Amino acid sequence: MVRFVSTRGSAPARSLTDAIAKGLAPDGGLYVPEAMPRADLVSLRSAKTLAERATALLTPWFEGDTLAPSLSSICEAAFTFDAPLVSLGDDSVLELFHGPTAAFKDFGARFLAETLSRAGADGTVLVATSGDTGAAVAAAFAGRPGFKVVVLYPDGRVSPRQAHQLGAFGDNVRALRVAGSFDDCQALVKRAFADEALTKQHRLRSANSISLGRLLPQMAYHAHAAMQLPGASFVVPTGNLGNAQACLWARAMGLPIDRVVLATNANRVIVDLVNEGLWSPGPSRSTLANAMDVGAPSNVERLRVMYTDAQLSGAVSAESVDDDAIRKTIVETWRDHHYALCPHTACAVAVRRHQSGGPWVIVATAHPAKFESIVEPLVGAEIAAPAALAELLARPSHADPLPADYDAFVSALQ
Ligand SMILES: *Cc1c(COP(=O)(O)O)cnc(C)c1O
Numbered sequence: 001m002v003r004f005v006s007t008r009g010s011a012p013a014r015s016l017t018d019a020i021a022k023g024l025a026p027d028g029g030l031y032v033p034e035a036m037p038r039a040d041l042v043s044l045r046s047a048k049t050l051a052e053r054a055t056a057l058l059t060p061w062f063e064g065d066t067l068a069p070s071l072s073s074i075c076e077a078a079f080t081f082d083a084p085l086v087s088l089g090d091d092s093v094l095e096l097f098h099g100p101t102a103a104f105k106d107f108g109a110r111f112l113a114e115t116l117s118r119a120g121a122d123g124t125v126l127v128a129t130s131g132d133t134g135a136a137v138a139a140a141f142a143g144r145p146g147f148k149v150v151v152l153y154p155d156g157r158v159s160p161r162q163a164h165q166l167g168a169f170g171d172n173v174r175a176l177r178v179a180g181s182f183d184d185c186q187a188l189v190k191r192a193f194a195d196e197a198l199t200k201q202h203r204l205r206s207a208n209s210i211s212l213g214r215l216l217p218q219m220a221y222h223a224h225a226a227m228q229l230p231g232a233s234f235v236v237p238t239g240n241l242g243n244a245q246a247c248l249w250a251r252a253m254g255l256p257i258d259r260v261v262l263a264t265n266a267n268r269v270i271v272d273l274v275n276e277g278l279w280s281p282g283p284s285r286s287t288l289a290n291a292m293d294v295g296a297p298s299n300v301e302r303l304r305v306m307y308t309d310a311q312l313s314g315a316v317s318a319e320s321v322d323d324d325a326i327r328k329t330i331v332e333t334w335r336d337h338h339y340a341l342c343p344h345t346a347c348a349v350a351v352r353r354h355q356s357g358g359p360w361v362i363v364a365t366a367h368p369a370k371f372e373s374i375v376e377p378l379v380g381a382e383i384a385a386p387a388a389l390a391e392l393l394a395r396p397s398h399a400d401p402l403p404a405d406y407d408a409f410v411s412a413l414q
Pocket of ligand 1: 104105132133134209237238239241242243244291292344345346365366
């Protein structure tokens, strides 16, 4: 049985289901496996669909866990859409945006929802979002018995389509548009989780990107791509390092993945860590790739227990891409390939251009139609929204206003 320990080393080891239900370890650290499970390449090879690959990949992680018998039904329920590899010149793009909210966050949110439901860990899922996470979590828990969702987002600072999505679920999902920044939203949520009475009263549950329930399923599509292109290198758009950490875990399990390259926007905290050994978290900067505007990426704790600072630059590479290069890459990729990139995926394509060898997998984290106000003027064409996104955008949308004030937030929760 795999047991999970804290990155900070002073919390008791837990089973997988317990670690998922808890979210954060009691010492403030993040859960990591005591020993990295080995991939069963034979069963991965015979698996065909993404759901089957996810089951094969995660079986050693769930061994001996109370949810082990449910793993394949969890994967079948969570992975209902594909993660196809499409050609872009000599490279392959791993499209992770075919889920209900058109970003890769759908994989993690849906797996987490299926897991918490089966573990009987219901309650109110509280989430602060700069755009994509909130919608994916809302979609995954909407209409799910036993759960409510409360999403806080910074009013006026998410894209118009992101805002519409967040308010379009209704039912058991409540959207609160906060008069403040994303950091203000996150501060309210953090304070609520530190408030034991409130947490107990509402059975508050976290769904943020440090949850194992989101990280584990994200390994599945990297493994799926690696089984189709053995020995490929991956370039992953990176903000809080959840998606890329999952790719590194998949490689550490024994999947045939060569190099892993992290592509950040102008927030270069991870680039400085990997290239200079310098760890200097700080406030985030606003960029065109807003879902990667992270100044203090929390998953770095997992990276740093996996590799010493001296090993890090050999294990991964990292490069930062500024807004001008994002624009230029979107324009040129459209011109050369008639393929529209979201600003996050554009960072990965820009970084790939500085690499040699191959084959390369470029991880595409969101559909460009989600960021149409940036992408459409650059390519001079309308980008049609995928069906699931269009369906959400056609619904009415409502969000309640909230001042960035804790007492007002607590009253709104009642
Ligand atoms: C969340 C997000 C990212 C960053 O992913 P991390 O796991 O935080 O590194 C990149 N692109 C899009 C579109 C996202 O929504």
